[in-house]
Amino acid sequence: MKSILNxxxxxxxxxxxxxxxxxxxxxxxEAFWQSILEGKSHIREHSYFPQAATRGRAAGFADFKxxxxxxxxxxxxxxxxxxxxxxxxxxxxxxxxxAGINGNNRExxxxxxxxxxxxxxxxxxxxxTIVRDQMxxxxxxxxxxxxxxxxxxxxxxxAQCGFGGPYALLPMGCSGGCDAVGxxxxxxxxxxxDLAVVGGFEAPITPLVEAAFxxxxxxxxxxxxxxxxxxxxxxxxxxFVLGEGGSALVLERESAALARGARPLGVxxxxxxxxxxxxxxxxxxxxxxxxRSIELSLKDANMKMEDIDYANLHGSSTVMNDIAxxxxxxxxxxxxxxxxxxxxxxxxxxGHALAAASSIELAAAIxxxxxxxxxxxxNLVEQDPRVGLDIVSSSPRRTSIRAVLKTAxxxxxxxxxxxxxxxxx
Amino acid sequence: xxxxxxxxxxASASAVAESQPSDANACRLLVRTVDRKLIEEVxxxxxxxxxxxxxxxxxxxxxxxxxxxxxxxxxxxGVFIGNDFAGWNYVYQxxxxxxxTRDPMQIDPYVATAWFPAAAQGEITIAHGILGESxxxxxxxxxxxxxxxxAARMVEAHxxxxxxxGGVEAPDAPVVLQAMAIEQRISAEHPAAEAVGLLxxxxxxxxxxxxMTISRPRRSAEAALNDVAEKLEGATKIRYHSxxxxxxxxxxxxxxxxxxxLLRARFGVRLETSxxxxxxxxxxxxxxxxxxxxxxxxxxxxxxxxxxGTDFEGLHMAAAITPIAGGAF
Numbered sequence: 002m003k004s005i006l007n008x009x010x011x012x013x014x015x016x017x018x019x020x021x022x023x024x025x026x027x028x029x030x031e032a033f034w035q036s037i038l039e040g041k042s043h044i045r046e047h048s049y050f051p052q053a054a055t056r057g058r059a060a061g062f063a064d065f066k067x068x069x070x071x072x073x074x075x076x077x078x079x080x081x082x083x084x085x086x087x088x089x090x091x092x093x094x095x096x097x098x099x100a101g102i103n104g105n106n107r108e109x110x111x112x113x114x115x116x117x118x119x120x121x122x123x124x125x126x127x128x129x130t131i132v133r134d135q136m137x138x139x140x141x142x143x144x145x146x147x148x149x150x151x152x153x154x155x156x157x158x159x160a161q162c163g164f165g166g167p168y169a170l171l172p173m174g175c176s177g178g179c180d181a182v183g184x185x186x187x188x189x190x191x192x193x194x195d196l197a198v199v200g201g202f203e204a205p206i207t208p209l210v211e212a213a214f215x216x217x218x219x220x221x222x223x224x225x226x227x228x229x230x231x232x233x234x235x236x237x238x239x240x241f242v243l244g245e246g247g248s249a250l251v252l253e254r255e256s257a258a259l260a261r262g263a264r265p266l267g268v269x270x271x272x273x274x275x276x277x278x279x280x281x282x283x284x285x286x287x288x289x290x291x292x293r294s295i296e297l298s299l300k301d302a303n304m305k306m307e308d309i310d311y312a313n314l315h316g317s318s319t320v321m322n323d324i325a326x327x328x329x330x331x332x333x334x335x336x337x338x339x340x341x342x343x344x345x346x347x348x349x350x351x352g353h354a355l356a357a358a359s360s361i362e363l364a365a366a367i368x369x370x371x372x373x374x375x376x377x378x379x380n381l382v383e384q385d386p387r388v389g390l391d392i393v394s395s396s397p398r399r400t401s402i403r404a405v406l407k408t409a410x411x412x413x414x415x416x417x418x419x420x421x422x423x424x425x426x
Numbered sequence: 427x428x429x430x431x432x433x434x435x436x437a438s439a440s441a442v443a444e445s446q447p448s449d450a451n452a453c454r455l456l457v458r459t460v461d462r463k464l465i466e467e468v469x470x471x472x473x474x475x476x477x478x479x480x481x482x483x484x485x486x487x488x489x490x491x492x493x494x495x496x497x498x499x500x501x502x503x504g505v506f507i508g509n510d511f512a513g514w515n516y517v518y519q520x521x522x523x524x525x526x527t528r529d530p531m532q533i534d535p536y537v538a539t540a541w542f543p544a545a546a547q548g549e550i551t552i553a554h555g556i557l558g559e560s561x562x563x564x565x566x567x568x569x570x571x572x573x574x575x576x577a578a579r580m581v582e583a584h585x586x587x588x589x590x591x592g593g594v595e596a597p598d599a600p601v602v603l604q605a606m607a608i609e610q611r612i613s614a615e616h617p618a619a620e621a622v623g624l625l626x627x628x629x630x631x632x633x634x635x636x637x638m639t640i641s642r643p644r645r646s647a648e649a650a651l652n653d654v655a656e657k658l659e660g661a662t663k664i665r666y667h668s669x670x671x672x673x674x675x676x677x678x679x680x681x682x683x684x685x686x687x688l689l690r691a692r693f694g695v696r697l698e699t700s701x702x703x704x705x706x707x708x709x710x711x712x713x714x715x716x717x718x719x720x721x722x723x724x725x726x727x728x729x730x731x732x733x734x735g736t737d738f739e740g741l742h743m744a745a746a747i748t749p750i751a752g753g754a755f
Contacts, residue, residue: 016515049528049530050528050529050530050738053530053531054530055530055531056530066607073525073528081588103710121542121544122542123512128601129521129525131601131605132518132521132522132525132601133525134565135601135604136522136525136526140604146604146605146608146609147605147609148603148605148657149511149514149601149602149605149606150511150564150566151509151510151511151512151543151564152510152527152564152565152566152568152569152739153566154564154566156566156728156737156740156741157739158564158658158735158737158741160739162738166643166645167642167643167645167741168565168643168741169563169564169565169572169643170563170564170565171561171563171564172509172512172542172543172544172562172563172564174542174544174548174562177666180561184561187579191430191579192428193642193643208524208525208528208530208539209517209521209524209533211530212524212530212531212532212533212537213533213537213538213541214531214536214538216530216531216533216535216537216538217538218536221631256748258740274559274560274561275501275557275558275559276504276505276548276551276556276557276559276560277559278500278551278552278555278556278557279552279555281539281545281548281549281552282538282539290557293501293557297559328444331546390655411542412538412545412548413539413542413544413545413547413548413549413551414548414551414552414559415544415547415548
């Protein structure tokens with residue numbers, strides 16, 4: 002049987018025509034992009050356990066109203082009013098408007114549109130609030146209880162945002178943003194849908210998530226100003242900092258986009274994902290699994306590593322990630338050239354929003370292709386010599402960029418990569 | 427393409443045993459659990475302490491499929507899992523303690539990897555050294571269906587040689603059972619159940635048990651059925667495997683009876699409805715894949731089978747499970 006997935010000749014390009022962003026660096030694509038060019042940290046002091054020795058000690062909050070963050074005393078938000086839903090809805094609606102899918106035509110264009118999104122921890126704030134209320138005997142039989150079903154996230158958002166086609170929630174770990182793109186890409190290529198919105202969304206700053214990551218020392222605990230805590234590739238890094246937000250991308254076939262007069266912002270050239278089969282949290286220092294995911298994404302894009310002009314890395318600010326990710330890239334690029342390959346980590350500015358992280362980073366990567374500018378990595382003072390790559394820091398770099406590689410790694414040993422290419426090349 | 431085809435080479439379903447309702451907790455009436463002895467036989471105590479029950483029952487089920495991929499190159503094998511309620515059995519009590527004391531040390535170091543829905547996928551790939559693309563899906567009762575559909579797409583495209591796919595649910599935590607009870611999807615007469623249904627898919631007919639033609643996720647039962655209907659043409663008998671939902675859930679029962687009316691109109695006397703082995707229990711994400719497991723048995727006996735599933739939010743899927751002998755792939 003002939004496969005559409007593998008047949009280059011039959012395959013039409015899939016382009017990005019709209020982007021929506023909610024992030025600690027700004028709400029809305031334009032605010033976000035202008036902000037990240039400055040290369041500043043948006044992390045602030047925060048803990049749900051200020052007196053505890055083991056705690057998360059900083060976080061990146063999106064300046065998102067209403068204030069729907071978990072509170073030890075506030076009641077649960079009703080169905081579809083959870084912070085995760087509001088963040089997702091905001092980003093999805095911006096992406097659709099940005100793609101010119103609004104007004105009277107919206108319903109027609111959305112009749113068969115698919116919604117494919119990822120979230121690692123779902124409406125966790127509402128879930129924790131309900132656990133609290135249940136344990137105190139203050140149970141209200143209202144719609145907030147629907148939060149426990151992960152699948153409802155996509156179903157409710159599809160209904161709220163007017164998607165007439167299929168929907169799916171991929172509750173992946175921190176590779177989720179890339180995986181949603183991969184799933185959407187496959188859905189369009191296989192003919193299941195003509196238009197898809199893909200994205201990763203997360204509102205994970207809660208006591209349970211803070212405690213769980215602090216207990217395995219995944220999050221930064223060193224004594225420093227909060228804004229310096231997330232410092233990927235720097236000698237001082239000691240763990241990631243939780244962030245929140247999300248990004249939505251509108252994907253469609255190039256011909257369909259052009260036919261309706263939309264402006265393609267970039268090409269989704271390839272996707273690759275693998276398992277390490279190694280450990281739930283640890284990454285082998287060789288970076289072998291990361292390298293395999295990159296190789297698959299390049300093969301899918303029909304490109305070679307030398308075609309990649311810049312890599313927007315996972316760069317989580319953990320020693321383990323930095324070493325493995327750098328080793329993977331150096332192996333693929335070749336030792337002699339690796340130190341000249343520009344790379345960055347946006348987590349240095351906005352922290353790590355789990356499944357939403359790679360989604361927000363993809364939004365930045367597409368803007369880099371459009372504007373031909375690389376936003377800098379913040380907090381790089383003394384680069385770890387084992388990371389033999391050209392880390393763009395301090396100020397944005399204007400250079401010619403035809404293709405960007407986006408890498409992501411998640412708990413469960415998942416490594417995913419997406420290749421985005423400049424439109425019109 | 428309106429559907430994906432693959433060959434089912436193995437199927438595995440968990441045994442569901444009734445638990446005793448005598449431990450004074452009203453919640454016990456609302457859930458049935460997999461026999462602990464079965465799990466203790468296959469998962470070492472050290473690992474059991476680190477993972478939630480939905481990962482435990484997944485590891486139990488995959489043992490029956492192991493021989494299907496043990497000789498296959500591991501980067502050509504992938505795992506696709508549906509799960510909707512995550513691992514609250516592992517985390518619930520710790521969360522209560524944490525909230526009561528406001529002490530993060532009440533959360534043990536394995537919560538970060540035990541709770542999230544993709545945990546079962548991770549544990550399976552690590553336990554069996556599986557290296558290929560793998561994914562987890564949440565879609566209520568249809569999570570296993572989405573997993574099977576993407577898995578079938580992967581093997582059909584020859585991106586993988588063997589794909590393990592299905593759904594799993596282990597909702598045995600007071601807060602999850604209460605959430606399900608408030609929604610009236612479970613009751614003492616229709617309790618939740620720990621359950622898993624996994625299938626091994628391949629593009630090769632060698633040693634195949636049945637063919638699976640699975641629809642794209644659709645917005646109506648009719649559209650899903652249309653994706654696979656041609657695979658049932660010429661069948662003298664079509665065995666229909668439907669979901670099992672709580673009798674108190676009137677709107678859901680109405681959805682199911684509308685679907686059955688549609689099938690009667692389409693297939694007439696050729697249609698035979700099958701009562702699932704887990705009838706009277708809510709198996710959540712495992713529902714669709716458990717139906718496919720039963721349908722595989724029907725097909726192995728030479729009977730054409732049809733599985734229809736919905737998330738009751740607007741998404742529908744269909745799978746035609748047909749005998750290997752006769753008919754073009």
